Amino acid sequence: MLYPLTFRPRLKFRPWGGRRLLELYGKPLxxxxxxxxxxxxxxxxxxxxxxxxxxxxxxxxxxxxxxQGRKLLGTKPAKGDRFPWLCKILDAREDLSLQVxxxxxxxxxxxxxxxTEMWYVADANPHARLYVGLKRGVTRKIFERKSLxxxxxxxxxxxxxxxxxxxxxxxxxxxxxxxxxxxxxxxxNSDTTYRVYDWNRVGQDxxxxxxxxxxxxxxxxxxxxxxxxxxxxxxxVGDAQVRKLVRHRLFHIDHWTLGPGGAAxxxxxxxxxxxxxxxxxxRSTAGxxxxxxxxxxxxxxxxTGFQIRSRTGGQWxxxxxxxxxxxxx
Numbered sequence: 221m222l223y224p225l226t227f228r229p230r231l232k233f234r235p236w237g238g239r240r241l242l243e244l245y246g247k248p249l250x251x252x253x254x255x256x257x258x259x260x261x262x263x264x265x266x267x268x269x270x271x272x273x274x275x276x277x278x279x280x281x282x283x284x285x286x287x288q289g290r291k292l293l294g295t296k297p298a299k300g301d302r303f304p305w306l307c308k309i310l311d312a313r314e315d316l317s318l319q320v321x322x323x324x325x326x327x328x329x330x331x332x333x334x335x336t337e338m339w340y341v342a343d344a345n346p347h348a349r350l351y352v353g354l355k356r357g358v359t360r361k362i363f364e365r366k367s368l369x370x371x372x373x374x375x376x377x378x379x380x381x382x383x384x385x386x387x388x389x390x391x392x393x394x395x396x397x398x399x400x401x402x403x404x405x406x407x408x409n410s411d412t413t414y415r416v417y418d419w420n421r422v423g424q425d426x427x428x429x430x431x432x433x434x435x436x437x438x439x440x441x442x443x444x445x446x447x448x449x450x451x452x453x454x455x456x457v458g459d460a461q462v463r464k465l466v467r468h469r470l471f472h473i474d475h476w477t478l479g480p481g482g483a484a485x486x487x488x489x490x491x492x493x494x495x496x497x498x499x500x501x502x503r504s505t506a507g508x509x510x511x512x513x514x515x516x517x518x519x520x521x522x523x524t525g526f527q528i529r530s531r532t533g534g535q536w537x538x539x540x541x542x543x544x545x546x547x548x549x
Contacts, residue, residue: 221506221522222276222284222288222291222292222506222520222522222523223274223275223504223506223507223520223523224502224504224506224507224508224509224517224518224519224520224523224526225271225273225274225276225284225517225518225519225520226271226272226273226509226511226515226516226517226518227260227261227269227270227271227272227281227516227518228269228270228271228272229247229248229258229259229260230258230259230262230267230269231247231248231249231250231252231255231257231258231259232255232256232257232258232259233252233254233255233256233424234254234255234256234257235254235256235314235421235422235423235424235429236254236256236312236313236314236315236316236317236399236421237254237255237256237257237311237312237313238253238254238255238256238311238312238313239253239255239311239313240311240313240343240402241255241258241309241311241402241514242255244342244343244402244513244514245258245309245512245513245514245515246512246514247309247514254313255311256310256311256312256313257308257309257310257311258308258309258310258311259306259307259308260307260308260309260494260515260516261281261303261305261306261307261492261516261518262281262303262306262307263281263282263285263302263303263306263409264302264306264409264411268280268281268282269281271284273509274507281303281518282302285297285301285302285303288520289301291520291521291522292490292518292520292521292522293490293521294489294490294521294522302409303409304408304409304470304471304541305406305407305408305409305470305471305492305539306407306408306409306410306411307404307405307406307407307492307494307516307539308404308405308407309342309402309403309404309405309514310397310402310403310404310405311402312397312398312399312400312401312402312403313399313400314399314419314421315351315396315397315398315399315419316396316397316398317396317413317415317416317417317418317419317421317429318351318372318373318376318394318395318396318415318416318417318418319394319395319396319413319414319415319416319436320392320393320394320395320413320414320416320436320439320440321334321335321336321337321389321391321392321410321412321413321414321439322334322335322391322392322412322414322435322438322439323390323391323392323439323441324391326438326439327391327412330412330435330438330439332410332412332414332435333408333410333411333412334391334408334410334412335391335407335408335410335411335412335413336389336390336391336407336408336468336470337389337405337406337407337408338386338387338388338389338405338406338407338450338465338466338471338473339386339387339389339397339403339404339405340385340386340403340404340405340406340465340475340496340537341381341382341383341384341385341386341401341402341403342383342401342402342403342404342496342497343383343401343402344381344382344383344385344400344401344402345400345401347380347400348380348381348382348398348399348400348401349378349379349380349381349398350378350379350381350387350395350396350397350398351373351376351377351378351394351395351396351397351398352376352377352378352379352387352389352393352394352395352447353376353377353393353394353395353444353445353446353447354375354376354377354394354440354442354444354445354446355374355375355376355377355445355446356377356445356446357445358375358442358445359442360437360440360442362375363375363437363440363442364433364437367416367417367433367436367437368433370417370420372416372417373417375394376394376395376396377445377446377447378398379449381401381449385449385450386449386450386465386475387447387449387450388447388450388465388466388468390441390468391408391439392439392440392441392444393441393444393447394416394440394444404494404496404537406466406471406473406492406494406537406539408470414432414435414436414439415429415430415431415432415436416431416432416433416436417431418431450465450466451464457484458482458483458484458485459478459479459482459483459484460476460477460478460482460484461476461477461478462474462475462476462477463475463476463477465537467542468542469542470542471539471540471541471542472539472540472541472542473537473538473539473540474537474538475496475535475536475537476528476535476536476537476538477533477534477535478498478500478528478529478530478533478534478535479533480530480531480532480533481530481531482529482530482533483527483528483529484527484528484529485525485527486519486525486526486527486528486538487525488521488523488524488525489519489521489540489541490518490519490520490521490540490541491518491519491538491539491540492516492517492518492519492537492538492539492540493511493516493517493519493528493536493537493538493539494515494516494517494536494537494539495511495512495513495514495515495516495534495535495536496513496535496536496537497513497534497535498512498513498530498532498533498534498535499511499512499513499530499531499532499534500528500529500530500534500536501528501529501530502517502519502526502527502528503526503527503528503529504519504523504525504526504527505523505524506523511536513534
C-alpha cells in the first residue's frame with residue numbers, strides 16, 4: 221500500500237543563491253554558501269527524489285512510477301512517462317537571470333521542453349520584486365536591440381512583492397526572480413531555460429554564464445504585456461480559508477490557511493502538499509506524517525482521502541491534476 225510520501229531534498233548550487241533555506245527550513249546545506257534551489261519532488265533523469273519515510277524509504281520516485289504508477293497517479297503511466305511536476309523551493313539572494321521557457325508548439329524544434337510554472341512568495345525583503353512579462357509597447361525589434369547592448373532589463377515589467385504574493389508563468393512569458401526572496405515553485409516537469417541576460421555574472425568556472433538569444437527570441441510571447449499577480453479571492457471550506465492560485469490544464473493550485481486547532485478534509489486524488497508556514501499533521505488510513513514549513517508531501521491517488529490538522533495553525537499549497545484521471549467530467 222502506498223502512503224503519504226516525503227522525500228530527501230536535492231540541493232543545487234546557483235550563483236545567485238544563499239543560506240535562507242537553512243535559516244527558514246533547516247535544509248542541510250553543508251558548507252556551500254550559494255544554494256539556490258532545493259528540489260523537493262523530482263523525477264528528472266539523474267535527479268530522482270529519494271523517499272525519506274516509511275517502508276519505501278530509500279526508493280526513488282522513478283521506481284514508484286515504474287512499479288506502482290497506477291496507485292500513485294490513478295491511471296497507469298505509459299512506459300517511460302515521468303511524474304508530471306517538478307516541485308522546488310528557491311532562495312534568491314541575488315537577481316536571477318532574465319529568461320524564458322519555450323512554448324510547447326516550438327519546444328521540440330529547439331530541442332527543449334516546454335515549462336509552465338507558478339511562484340508563491342514565502343519570504344521577501346521590503347525591496348523584493350519580480351520581473352514578469354514585457355512593458356507595454358516593447359516589440360521584438362526593441363527587445364533584440366536592447367539584448368545586444370546590455371539594457372534588455374528595461375523591457376521587463378516589474379512587480380514589488382511581499383510574502384503571500386503569487387505569479388503564474390505560462391511558457392513564453394519572460395521572467396526573473398529579484399533578489400531578497402524565497403519562492404515555492406511548482407512547474408511542469410521540464411528543465412529547459414533560455415537566458416536572455418545574466419547581469420554579467422560568472423559561474424563556478426569563473427566564466428560568464430551562457431546566454432541563449434536566438435532560442436529566447438523564438439520562445440518569447442511578444443504580445444504578453446504587464447501581467448498581474450494572482451488575485452486574493454478566498455472561500456471558506458470548513459475550518460480553512462482557501463485561495464485559488466492557478467487553474468491550468470497542467471495543474472490546479474490552491475493556498476490553504478488553517479487556524480489553531482482546525483482541521484481540513486480532502487477526498488481521494490493524487491496531490492502534492494507543500495507547507496509554507498506553521499506545523500501540521502497529515503493523517504490518512506495508510507499512516508500520517510508531521511510536516512513543518514518547507515516540507516513537501518506526495519499523496520497517492522490510492523488513498524481514499526486524508527486530513528490535515530494543526531494545533532498552532534498553518535498555511536500550505538495543494539497541487540492537483542486538472543481533473544482526476546478516472547473522472548468522467
